[in-house]
Amino acid sequence: MTKTTDKSKAPSAIGIATGALSGAVTCAILAIIAYSAGNDSFGKGIVQGGTIGIAVMVTLLIIARTRYATAEARVVSGRADERENQVALRSASIGFVVMYAAAIVCTFLYTFGIEAEAAFAIIMFSGLIAALASFAILVRRG
Amino acid sequence: MRNHVRTLREERGLSQSALGDALGVSRQTINSIETGKYDPSLPLAFTIARYFGRTIEEIFDDQDN
Numbered sequence: 001m002t003k004t005t006d007k008s009k010a011p012s013a014i015g016i017a018t019g020a021l022s023g024a025v026t027c028a029i030l031a032i033i034a035y036s037a038g039n040d041s042f043g044k045g046i047v048q049g050g051t052i053g054i055a056v057m058v059t060l061l062i063i064a065r066t067r068y069a070t071a072e073a074r075v076v077s078g079r080a081d082e083r084e085n086q087v088a089l090r091s092a093s094i095g096f097v098v099m100y101a102a103a104i105v106c107t108f109l110y111t112f113g114i115e116a117e118a119a120f121a122i123i124m125f126s127g128l129i130a131a132l133a134s135f136a137i138l139v140r141r142g
Numbered sequence: 143m144r145n146h147v148r149t150l151r152e153e154r155g156l157s158q159s160a161l162g163d164a165l166g167v168s169r170q171t172i173n174s175i176e177t178g179k180y181d182p183s184l185p186l187a188f189t190i191a192r193y194f195g196r197t198i199e200e201i202f203d204d205q206d207n
């Protein structure tokens with residue numbers, strides 16, 4: 001049947017602290033991995049900055065759920081109801097279509113000398129940004 | 143799809159948030175159902191009907207007039 005959205009539980013200080021700490025550790029690990037890969041190209045910069053940026057954003061959303069209970073936070077934390085899950089699925093579909101289009105564009109750009117890392121980053125982040133933006137719009141439209 | 147969820151909810155003096163908690167969905171989802179922007183799944187429609195002690199046909203109307 002329908003999935004329960006349990007918003008009755010008050011956030012505990014330990015829960016918030018644990019979320020913040022685990023998020024900070026995740027971001028630090030990602031930053032270390034990214035730095036070890038070097039920072040000598042435009043493409044690596046996009047991959048590293050984008051990855052860390054998204055990790056920070058997801059961490060903030062998870063922390064925010066305890067106070068604001070947004071649809072984004074419920075989806076990330078697995079507490080979304082059927083409408084939010086449906087919107088998330090549609091948003092993911094939009095993201096994949098955008099990634100496909102970006103892949104076609106980047107294939108052409110690659111023949112004109114664009115870096116492989118930059119092409120990869122453009123494909124990956126265009127899809128992620130499209131999915132996140134479409135979710136934010138669709139979930140508020142109803 | 144038109145429905146009478148808002149009327150039934152207001153008759154019971156419930157807020158959208160309270161009804162959402164009772165049905166296991168978010169306040170935003172209740173709002174979307176009431177405004178006709180979102181048609182609930184069959185399981186959720188049954189849950190709503192049982193909650194209000196009505197049949198699905200009494201709450202949801204697939205005809206515009």
